[in-house]
Amino acid sequence: MNPLSLSLLSIAQLFYALTFVLHLLLFSGKVVRGYRGALACMRLGFLLNTFYFFTEAVGQGTLLPVASVSQAMAFFAWSLAFVYLVLFIRIQTESFGLILSPILLAFLALASWARAFSAYELPESLNAYFTVHIVSAFFAYACFTISFTAGVLYLMQQRELKRKNPGQVYYRLPSLEELEGLIYQPMIWGALLLLVAVGVGFFWSKLAYGEFSFLDPKTVSTLVTAALYLAVLFLHYVSSQRGKKVVVLSMVAFGMVLFSFLGTRFLEGSHNFLHS
Amino acid sequence: MEFFVLGISHKECPVAIREKLHFSKEQIDLALREARAESSFSELVILSTCNRVEFYGVAHSEQEGEAGLLRMVERIHGISSDEFRPYLYRHSGTEALRHIFRVAAGLDSLVVGENEILGQVRDAFRAADRLRALDSLLYRLMEKALKTGKEVRTQTRINKGAVSIPSVAVELAEKIFGKLVGEKIMVLGTGEMSILTLKNLGNAGAEILYVVSRNQEKGESVAKEAGAEWVALDDWGRYLTDVDILISSTAAPHPIVHYDQVREVMNARRHRPLFLIDIAVPRDIEARVNEIDDVYLYNIDDLKGVSASNLRLRRSEIQAAEELVEHSVGLFNSWLKQLEVRPTMERFEIFLSDILDKELSRISSHETLDENKRRELRDRISAKLLHQPLSKIKEASRNGGVAKYVEALQALFGLEQKPHETDHSHRNAR
Structure with a gap:
């Protein structure tokens, strides 16, 4: 994983962590407003995750860089965020964000952790x-x-x-x-x-x-x-x-x-x- | 001119007096028409609900305004003011502003945060405006109070959660079934509370299917009114599979809805959720029924518990709502102070313009300065000279201490206030 990809992945994690904290505060009643901020953070996390795939794809010269465990984890997080933020736009609520944001964070963390594992050799x-x-x-x-x-x-x-x-x-x-x-x-x-x-x-x-x-x-x-x-x-x-x-x-x-x-x-x- | 509030409310005044003082729409119109003819106050709004009767007025003096209003109440309701005088409260100045903002925000209501009061304040405002009982001061105040009322409800959760038993039942039904669209209801017994709950659920979109009662005549009458079918008390069990909500309030001494019966019904319903509301005392439905999956049983104490939780939630938002109210009171006070300063500032502007006019006329007789250029020059110098003092005065009207600037201007430049100038500035401020 090149340094740029690693940075993008780390910053995306930061945004997902922020999303989770904001949702926790909203859910606990400590803050009344802030859902839009939480959603914006999640979207930024998703955007950074997308950029990560661009850099990986360019680096490896492949359309879909998911041959390693790390990339698979990151791609799952991207797919989940895509389905939630784009395809099922009407279900976006603070309650969904509360559960999904830690899942996204966990998969990106796994992606960072697993980056040392080797990739599969796939027939081109x-x-x-x-x-x-x-x-x-x-x-x-x-x-x-x-x-x-x-x-x-x-x-x-x-x-x-x-x-x-x-x-x-x-x-x-x-x-x-x-x-x-x-x-x-x-x-x-x-x-x-x-x-x-x-x-x-x-x-x-x-x-x-x-x-x-x-x-x-x-x-x-x-x-x-x-x-x-x-x-x-x-x-x-x-x-x-x-x-x-x-x-x-x-x-x-x-x-x-x-x-x-x-x-x-x-x-x-x-x-x-x-x-x- | 003084702004004042005079009124009675649920806090001190018993309902027996409140109902005597209640103003119908026609009586409000009559009172507002009389108020326009009355010289003791210049603006008036009458707010009359089941929990309060209040007058928001602007008068030359609070005493004059109060006396005029009491005479009017005595005339319209045919009641001596001695009867309700002990329960009257009066506010003036900032306290009066705060009161009306709090009323609109629902902070002074019997059920904190209730929404109804905002509509009632709006109606009172519209009636006063329609009958031209308003001028700039009260008009703006009412607008700001309504705006604050809305803000409090959108920025806090003070109006969240139902409080009355029938509305708690509707809220719970909506938490189970979502928006009620044709969920079917059966009611066992025709007690007052069960009929009220039935009507609330019906108004929310549920479909009233069966009314079950021992007394056929009464049952049929209720069923007819609700567009439902009457079912005899011995026969209701077989209909339970068809309904989503069951309200029970019979006078039976023992439970009439049993665990095994509901479990069987749930299997037949393929576990489609069932909401059981037991308002009867002693209870009509075995408590164990709540243990069955997808059955939600609420007895009267449970409903009261939800109501209490909702009230607690509302109360926990009071502090945030009070802060919003205080912010609005501060802004309105600042506007009032700016309004008070306006005549002095206008005189100061005229004073400066006169001097500049004279001096520039002298120059223009020697130099080639046409009328337009002279005016332009006068306005530019005047604007530059006034910029700093105006900014300072605006700042002082927000933060306090504006009076010393006004006094200084008046003393230094001999700008004495002429009578009625403040009133005039109010009229132009709207």
Whole structure:
């Protein structure tokens, strides 16, 4: 990582940290105004993260510099911020910012920490398929993270309503109905994107390595993740099931996302066929 | 001229007296018309709500203004002023300004931060303006009070959270279902509070589906009014699956809504949330029902608890609201002081212009200086000479000590104040 990229990543972290602090102050009631400032900080963090990719792309002469663990973490943070700030613009509230800003900060911190790890060697000729696979997979994960965030907020608001002793959570969070919508809408997009990522991934692995790779940990866990999310969506939309239990199940599915994305790196690497 | 406030409010005055003094719209119009004819005050606003009757006036003297108003109240309401005099409060000067800003901000209300008062102050202002009972001073004051009232509500959370039981029920329903659009309601029993809560939820957008009662005649009458269907008390259970909100307030001595029954209903509803409001004492719904996922049960004490929390939240914002009010009072006082200085400054300007005119006329008789150039030169010198003292006086009117400058100007240049000049400046200030 060149010094400019490292600086951009560090300053982006600073802005995300500031976003988190501002949201904390707002949420605790210590300040009444400041949400616009917090949102501006998050946008600046996102902008710096974007510049980081430009410098990395120029440095490596590639369109999508995500071949190392560090770059993958930074790209996930970028995708999440993009989905939140650009695609799901209507859900921008202080409550979402409160949960998302530490997640963004954590992934950029991981990106800084993991910069010493080596990058994969990828076949140059198949870059277009790889780009579609990566972008759809990361955007799917970002959508699932938004859905998960709404799920956390749903359970917080539900607990507050059950406790009957309203505090800041009760006043600041949207209604259960709105939060429920924000769980399932991004989930649909996430599931579709994940299916695209899986399909293109199989195709790419066949072209690049001559075989469909079904049995590496990341592929298996991704298929389990997709199955879980499809089950949740079936329960909600087809079986009309509502309420806490389905939300909890969606959070279990997100646990699988984390395992696919982070956990499999501690088994036999990410996609083990990349190392063969 | 003195600005004053005279009034009675919920704080001291019992409702029996307040209701006798309440002004209807027609009575306000009549009083304002009379006020225009009355010479004891020059401007008047009448604010009459269920919690207060207040007069905001500008008079030659506070005593004169008060006497005139008391005569008017006695005439309009046919009540002796001795009956309400012990409850009267009077404010003048800065205290009066502060009072009206606090009233508009909802800081003097029975329910702190309530929004209704802002609309009532606006109506009082409009009525006075329509009947030309306002001039520059009260007009500007009312405008600023309304602006401050709005600022307090947008910059603090003083008006957040419902306080009355029916509005708490609506707030909770909206926290569960979002904006109420056709959520279905069933009411068990036709008690006063349950009907009030039902109406509030209906007004918020929910659909009243069933009215359940033992007394068919009364039940049908309530159902007809609400556009709902009457259901007999023995038969309501099978309808529970269809509704999202259940309000219960029967006189039954034991719970009539049971845990197992609601659990079954929730399975049939595929866990679509259910909001149960139990206003009855003794309670109609088993407390354990709240343990079922996606069921939100609130009894009367729970609703009161939410109301108390909301009030606490509002009270925690009082300090911030008071600071905004103080800032507005300070700005208005500063404007008033500038207004007081204006006649002296105008005389000083005329004084300077006269001298410059004379001296420049003398020069122009020797030099070639036409009329336009002479005037231009006079205005430029006058503006340069006045710039420094005007800035100092403006600053002093904000920070205090403006009187010494005015006195000095008057003494040094012989600028005595002529009668009614201050009143005239008020009229031109709007």
